[in-house]
Amino acid sequence: MVTLLAGRRIAVLTGAGVSTDSGIPDYRGPDSRPATP
Secondary structure, eight states: OHHHHTTOOOOOOOOHHHHHHTTOOOSSSTTSOOOOO
């Protein structure tokens, strides 16, 4: 893996949907508890 990535730039753009699909609760969803970000 290190040899594969050596000398290359990688950018990963994600949004809130990635974490909620992984099971991490959001603070804006209909079933979420009230919280201040």
